[in-house]
Amino acid sequence: MEDDNLPAEPVSFASPATAHEQAEQVSDDRTPKMRAESISVFYGPKQAIKNVSINIHDDRVTAFIGPSGCGKSTFLRCLNRMNDTIPAARVTGLIELDGHDINAPDMDVVQLRARVGMVFQKPNPFPKSIFENVAYGPRIHGLANSKNELAEIVEKSLKRAGLWDEVKDRLNESGTALSGGQQQRLCIARAIAVDPEVILMDEPCSALDPIATAKIEELIHELRGRYAIAIVTHNMQQAARVSQRTAFFHLGELVEYGKTSEIFTNPREQRTQDYITGRYG
Ligand SMILES: Nc1ncnc2c1ncn2[C@@H]1O[C@H](COP(=O)(O)OP(=O)(O)OP(=O)(O)O)[C@@H](O)[C@H]1O
Numbered sequence: 633m634e635d636d637n638l639p640a641e642p643v644s645f646a647s648p649a650t651a652h653e654q655a656e657q658v659s660d661d662r663t664p665k666m667r668a669e670s671i672s673v674f675y676g677p678k679q680a681i682k683n684v685s686i687n688i689h690d691d692r693v694t695a696f697i698g699p700s701g702c703g704k705s706t707f708l709r710c711l712n713r714m715n716d717t718i719p720a721a722r723v724t725g726l727i728e729l730d731g732h733d734i735n736a737p738d739m740d741v742v743q744l745r746a747r748v749g750m751v752f753q754k755p756n757p758f759p760k761s762i763f764e765n766v767a768y769g770p771r772i773h774g775l776a777n778s779k780n781e782l783a784e785i786v787e788k789s790l791k792r793a794g795l796w797d798e799v800k801d802r803l804n805e806s807g808t809a810l811s812g813g814q815q816q817r818l819c820i821a822r823a824i825a826v827d828p829e830v831i832l833m834d835e836p837c838s839a840l841d842p843i844a845t846a847k848i849e850e851l852i853h854e855l856r857g858r859y860a861i862a863i864v865t866h867n868m869q870q871a872a873r874v875s876q877r878t879a880f881f882h883l884g885e886l887v888e889y890g891k892t893s894e895i896f897t898n899p900r901e902q903r904t905q906d907y908i909t910g911r912y913g
Pocket of ligand 1: 675680698699700701702703704705706707718720866
């Protein structure tokens with residue numbers, strides 16, 4: 633009987649998908665922007681990710697949730713080879729961006745990280761002006777042919793990150809003088825400025841107050857139409873609010889991956905249900 637599949641307890645924070653949301657949740661049959669297949673990650677002898685396969689799609693936010701230490705950030709970092717910077721880390725499996733192996737010898741990792749940008753937990757603007765924080769990437773990637781063009785990219789990126797109106801009269805002030813929430817939007821503008829295709833966010837709101845968090849969530853919603861976004865979050869309400877797909881990790885395994893509305897209202901796996909109903913984590 634169908635009712636046997638319903639959660640034992642109602643989950644209060646996620647409502648079933650509206651027709652509008654369902655219409656947006658287009659088929660998974662189309663070619664994914666990124667494809668991760670059989671990914672395992674080891675830190676020395678310890679295995680942190682076990683044989684995880686996930687597709688990341690355009691026009692969609694994919695949330696990675698799960699208890700502390702389950703490997704969410706480790707997996708996210710595989711997607712733009714940030715684990716390369718950790719000497720003890722070893723990654724096996726295949727990750728493709730538009731069908732190209734990101735670990736292939738001909739893949740330029742600087743280009744990769746421009747195409748697959750990252751926003752970290754703690755806002756980390758450069759100790760430079762607001763303008764320079766955003767202009768730096770386009771300049772080193774040769775994206776502007778003139779000063780005017782560079783200024784246009786900076787303005788467009790700050791507008792897209794929802795920060796322009798707050799900083800347009802003080803572009804020469806230090807990025808580090810902004811509030812935490814503004815700094816995080818500056819970091820998002822910095823990622824956007826090099827014209828990425830995917831944006832990875834590793835708990836981007838965990839250092840922010842509720843108002844700044846709401847602004848970032850609104851921004852994620854707006855950015856979704858342009859970029860594939862993957863976000864690690866501890867906050868299940870946030871995952872339910874901002875994402876269309878959710879991946880639940882536990883002890884390095886991908887337990888369940890599916891439509892966010894289904895994961896939060898009708899999960900297939902007992903472990904997912906236990907987590908979303910607060911039984912552990
Ligand atoms: N640089 C590292 N060196 C060794 N072990 C690490 C390193 N980074 C993470 N780990 C280990 O890998 C496992 C997964 O960690 P990871 O940070 O990816 O989990 P997480 O789900 O993102 O956790 P949290 O929600 O607490 O940030 C943990 O056991 C952690 O201790």
